[in-house]
Amino acid sequence: MSSDPILEIKGLNKSFGPVHVLHDVDFTVRAGEVTALVGDNGAGKSTLVKCIAGIYGHDSGTVTFQGNEVHIRGPKDAAQLGIEVVYQDLALADNLDIVQNMFLGRERGSRWMLDEAAMEKAARETLASLSVRTVKSVRTPVASLSGGQRQTVAIAKAVLWNSKVVLLDEPTAALGVAQTRQVLDLVRRLAEQGLGVVLISHNMADVFEVADRIATLYLGRMVAQVPTKEVTNTQVVELITAGRSGELGLARPDTVTI
Amino acid sequence: MTEKPSATGTHSAPEEAKRAGAISDFGIDTTSKTTSEAISDYFAKVRGGELGSLPALAGLVVLVIYFATQSEFFLSLNNIANLFQQGASTVIIAMGLVFVLLLGEIDLAAGTASGVCAAIMALHVVRDGNLLGGMGSTVFYVFCALLVVALGLGLLMRIWAGAAFALVALLITLIGVPANAWLEMLLAISVGASIGCVTGFLVAKIGMPSFVVTLALFITWQGVILKLIGQGGTLPISSESPTLNAVANSNLSIMGSWIFCVIVVAGYAGVTLGRHFKRLNSGLVTQPTPIALAKVAAIAVLAIVGTYIFTINRSQSAIVIEGVPYVVPIVLAIMVIGLYVLNRTRYGRHIYAVGGNPEAARRAGINVTKIRASVFVVSSALAAIGAIVYSSKVGSVDPQAGALNTLLFAVGAAVIGGTSLFGGRGRITDAVIGGTVIAIVQNGLGLLNYGAAEINIITGIVLLVAATVDALSRRRAAAAKS
Numbered sequence: 001m002s003s004d005p006i007l008e009i010k011g012l013n014k015s016f017g018p019v020h021v022l023h024d025v026d027f028t029v030r031a032g033e034v035t036a037l038v039g040d041n042g043a044g045k046s047t048l049v050k051c052i053a054g055i056y057g058h059d060s061g062t063v064t065f066q067g068n069e070v071h072i073r074g075p076k077d078a079a080q081l082g083i084e085v086v087y088q089d090l091a092l093a094d095n096l097d098i099v100q101n102m103f104l105g106r107e108r109g110s111r112w113m114l115d116e117a118a119m120e121k122a123a124r125e126t127l128a129s130l131s132v133r134t135v136k137s138v139r140t141p142v143a144s145l146s147g148g149q150r151q152t153v154a155i156a157k158a159v160l161w162n163s164k165v166v167l168l169d170e171p172t173a174a175l176g177v178a179q180t181r182q183v184l185d186l187v188r189r190l191a192e193q194g195l196g197v198v199l200i201s202h203n204m205a206d207v208f209e210v211a212d213r214i215a216t217l218y219l220g221r222m223v224a225q226v227p228t229k230e231v232t233n234t235q236v237v238e239l240i241t242a243g244r245s246g247e248l249g250l251a252r253p254d255t256v257t258i
Numbered sequence: 259m260t261e262k263p264s265a266t267g268t269h270s271a272p273e274e275a276k277r278a279g280a281i282s283d284f285g286i287d288t289t290s291k292t293t294s295e296a297i298s299d300y301f302a303k304v305r306g307g308e309l310g311s312l313p314a315l316a317g318l319v320v321l322v323i324y325f326a327t328q329s330e331f332f333l334s335l336n337n338i339a340n341l342f343q344q345g346a347s348t349v350i351i352a353m354g355l356v357f358v359l360l361l362g363e364i365d366l367a368a369g370t371a372s373g374v375c376a377a378i379m380a381l382h383v384v385r386d387g388n389l390l391g392g393m394g395s396t397v398f399y400v401f402c403a404l405l406v407v408a409l410g411l412g413l414l415m416r417i418w419a420g421a422a423f424a425l426v427a428l429l430i431t432l433i434g435v436p437a438n439a440w441l442e443m444l445l446a447i448s449v450g451a452s453i454g455c456v457t458g459f460l461v462a463k464i465g466m467p468s469f470v471v472t473l474a475l476f477i478t479w480q481g482v483i484l485k486l487i488g489q490g491g492t493l494p495i496s497s498e499s500p501t502l503n504a505v506a507n508s509n510l511s512i513m514g515s516w517i518f519c520v521i522v523v524a525g526y527a528g529v530t531l532g533r534h535f536k537r538l539n540s541g542l543v544t545q546p547t548p549i550a551l552a553k554v555a556a557i558a559v560l561a562i563v564g565t566y567i568f569t570i571n572r573s574q575s576a577i578v579i580e581g582v583p584y585v586v587p588i589v590l591a592i593m594v595i596g597l598y599v600l601n602r603t604r605y606g607r608h609i610y611a612v613g614g615n616p617e618a619a620r621r622a623g624i625n626v627t628k629i630r631a632s633v634f635v636v637s638s639a640l641a642a643i644g645a646i647v648y649s650s651k652v653g654s655v656d657p658q659a660g661a662l663n664t665l666l667f668a669v670g671a672a673v674i675g676g677t678s679l680f681g682g683r684g685r686i687t688d689a690v691i692g693g694t695v696i697a698i699v700q701n702g703l704g705l706l707n708y709g710a711a712e713i714n715i716i717t718g719i720v721l722l723v724a725a726t727v728d729a730l731s732r733r734r735a736a737a738a739k740s
Contacts, residue, residue, distance in 0.1 A: 076623070091621045093614035095682035096607075104611055105622030111604050117540045 005064075006031040006196040007052070007083070007165050012061030014044075014051055021047050025061070025222045027215060029165055029196040034187060036207040036228075037200045039217030040240050045200050048217065049167050053085045054078040066164070084158035085167045092150060092157075094143040098135065099123040101142055102157045126160045127152075130189055134182065148179025155186055165196040172206055184210050204233050218243035223250050293546045313727040314675050314691045317720070321695065325702035332705055335572035339583050343506050345697025346585035347648035351664065352671035352689035353596050354640025357633040359672055360600075360613040362681025363461065363468035365637045366665060370479035371453045372638075372645035373660025377486040379446040379646065380493035380655040383502065387436045397485060402431060408452035411459040412635075415628055420458070420635040423451030439501030443646050450642025451635050453479075458631030468634075476665075484657045496653035505588075506651035509581030512569050518587055519565035525594075527554045585647060589690065592640065596686035609633065613682035644668075670717070671696050674724040695720065 007029040014022040022044050029035050039045050050056045052063070054072040063070055065081050072078050078085075092101045099116075102123045109115030123138045132152055135145070142150060151171055158166050168187065172180040187210050191197045201207050207214060208228060215225040216239040223243050224231075231248070238245035304312065325332040351368055358365045378389070378401075385392035393401060405428040412421030427448035435441055453475075460471045487493055496503040510518055530550060537544040544550075565582060573579040600606035611619040612629045620626050641660075648664070649655050673679065674695050675688025699720055703713045 075621075087621075089617075091615070091618040093611045093618045093682070095614035096610060100607060100611075101618075104607075104618065105624050107604050107607060113602055114604060114607065117537055117542055120542055121540065 004031070005029065006066055008064040009052070010062045012051065013059045014047060014056065015059055021220050022051070023220045027222060028225065029198055031164070031196045032191055032194050033212040034191045034197045034199055034210050035213045035215055036211035037198055037215050037217065038207060038236065038240055043217040044220045045217055046169065049085060049169055049198070049200065052078070052083060052167060079161065082162060082164035083167070084161060084163040086154050086158050086169065086171060088169045088173065092142045092154060095141065097141050098138045098153050101153060102160055122160065126156050130156055130159065130186055132156065132186070146179060147175050148182045151175065151183050152186060155190070159190065159195070163195065165198070166190055167198045169200050170202065171199070172201065172203065180206065204236060208233060216240055218250070221250065224248045293548045296546050296549055311676050311688060311691050314695060314724065317724070318691065318695055318698065321698045321702065325698065325705070329702065329705040332702055335567060335570055336574065337701070337705070339568065339572060341697055341701050342583050343585050343651055344701060345693050346506065346589050347644040347651070348667045348671055348696060349589055349690050349693030350592060350647060351641045351644035351668035352693050353592055353686055354637035355668050356672050356677055356684050356686055356689050357609065357636045359677050359679060360609050360681060360684050361630055361633055362613055362679070363630070363633070364472060365457065365468065365634060366472040367457060367475035367479055368637055368641040368668065369660040369662065369665030370476050370483065371450060371660070372641035372664065373483045374453065374479045375446040375450045375642035376645035376649045376655045376659045377483050377493065378449050379442045380495055380649065381486060382442045382445055383437050383495055383498045384493050387434050389431050389434065393486065402428065405431065405452055408455040412455045415459060415463065415631050417455065417458070417628065417632050417635055420451050420455040420632070423448040423639065424455060427452050437499065439499045442502065446642045446646055447639050451639040454635030454638030457638065458634035461634060462627045462631035480661070483659060487655065487657050489657070491657070493655045494653065495649055495655065502650050503653065504584065506585055506647050509568070509579065509583050510587070511581055515565050515569050515582040518582060519561050522561050522590065523558045526557045530554055588647070592643065593686055593690055600686055610682060667696050670721045674721060676728060
């Protein structure tokens with residue numbers, strides 16, 4: 001279970017003007033594991049993801065990727081390292097089909113002649129490797145897919161690029177029971193393929209089902225990053241709402257200096 | 259409603275797959291369909307509301323049959339050729355508008371911008387290349403300054419083609435080469451592209467709604483045309499330049515017609531079958547071979563019959579008129595290039611993506627601003643080609659060139675063909691089919707001696723019917739999905 005960290009963040013700070021959003025955040029993503037990132041609204045989950053994805057810069061702190069310190073200055077740097085983000089609003093174009101969406105902006109073939117055959121094959125292989133069985137044809141327009149299928153396509157799009165770390169921002173928030181099942185299975189399979197997966201979720205049942213580790217943010221501080229097996233649902237909820245739970249989390253208030 | 263054709267809900271997918279004969283893991287992609295399956299699939303799609311150009315094609319057939327029974331001249335060889343020559347300019351302008359409509363934008367100025375191009379082209383012909391004399395010094399310098407601005411904007415937005423055209427227009431204007439039909443056509447297209455650079459900049463970079471920008475420019479260009487030609491003036495083309503006159507009024511030779519026919523058939527067969535067998539060889543699913551062959555055969559028959567009809571002498575007097583009108587290869591060439599650009603190049607794919615979901619396109623690293631600006635360059639440049647054709651057909655350019663109906667018919671043509679005004683949906687062939695419908699209505703009603711009043715009323719109703727069919731079919735498609 002304890003593989004080497006693929007992405008390691010140490011002492012990350014981020015402020016928006018006077019608002020100090022992330023305080024000395026340490027965060028580790030391991031290859032082949034699902035790390036759940038939980039926290040209340042405004043705890044800084046999305047900000048942390050956006051810092052990793054290069055959408056925001058950070059004020060201080062180090063990012064180590066596969067053992068080397070890296071400087072991510074923009075989304076392109078992150079993509080080049082193999083870090084992909086699946087956003088809450090899926091960023092798919094409804095009028096295009098699955099293949100066209102998966103390769104959007106990174107089409108294969110020359111500028112003047114797209115290589116449709118190669119793209120179709122690669123898309124099919126990727127979906128097959130993720131054991132996606134609910135889509136009958138990769139030439140189906142995205143408009144006619146269900147919510148779960150769309151989420152699947154969005155995730156497959158992130159995997160297509162030989163990515164090493166995939167960050168999923170609430171992938172099951174808008175889905176029904178069966179579709180959530182589909183997506184969670186997919187998340188598990190990503191980890192089994194050796195990717196480092198970060199799952200942001202509010203749903204404790206989902207988190208306990210798929211995550212190997214749970215990282216909890218509380219008011220911009222990383223209060224605990226623990227293996228799922230060692231904590232209970234109640235403990236995690238306490239961490240989220242109060243920042244500590246027994247031995248875990250922030251120290252007693254009297255020793256904290258803010 | 260009816261059975262669900264292609265889109266299946268998540269839950270029912272496995273059961274449905276079993277019923278359909280063990281289709282799983284992209285069954286449709288890996289199991290080649292037989293001919294009969296492919297045909298029944300197609301009908302299922304149509305029943306499900308994915309009509310495509312079908313309503314417009316059906317309307318086309320109904321109109322042809324109706325006018326053929328009502329007027330003995332309608333299907334006369336002369337009228338058929340005339341129909342193509344009349345409809346060509348609308349079709350060409352509409353093809354340009356498809357690019358703009360695909361982004362959910364509108365170019366209301368395409369008509370009058372085409373008029374400006376026509377006026378400048380005609381001035382160049384009439385004044386034998388001396389635009390300074392033709393425009394007067396103030397207008398001339400303003401015109402040159404605007405071309406420089408367009409050049410700058412093209413470079414700023416990195417739309418190299420637009421910038422290059424602006425440079426060409428500037429050079430032709432400044433050097434003052436004597437009248438030459440080819441040069442004048444190039445000038446018209448270049449001025450069109452320059453106008454597009456300005457429109458594109460205002461819409462995409464400044465971020466004004468295209469409706470407002472092009473409405474303002476629509477009025478502006480109308481004034482510019484009047485300024486260039488003068489109140490009540492007319493610039494004759496047909497008497498000055500035989501080549502320009504020939505564009506919409508002359509025909510390929512018999513030999514040329516058949517060579518053109520062979521090129522069309524061979525080209526279509528090459529592209530269709532080449533793609534078909536490439537997909538077969540790489541193990542991808544494609545339409546059944548008999549259907550691919552049938553399509554090629556159908557196009558071949560159509561092309562040969564069409565060419566044969568056009569090569570019969572259609573003159574009612576002693577002068578021989580025969581051969582395929584020049585406008586046919588012109589329209590076909592633009593259509594093929596348009597099809598290629600929209601379906602086979604990265605640029606075309608990005609246009610659809612921006613039209614479908616600009617945010618997704620932006621996140622995918624597509625330069626949305628540049629795509630949005632560039633479609634106006636395409637639209638204005640094609641409008642200029644349309645202007646060349648209609649000026650040639652009329653034989654002169656007057657201040658009414660490219661006025662209101664030119665644009666509205668072109669937008670109507672694209673919509674009748676099935677292009678959505680909300681972006682993301684539409685094809686270049688829509689413009690051709692829709693433009694043909696409009697040309698037939700105009701021509702047929704004219705033959706039946708209806709006045710402008712009735713023609714306008716009926717053209718409007720045809721547009722309304724087309725939009726209604728589109729809306730209803732989309733509701734049906736949406737209902738079939740959920």
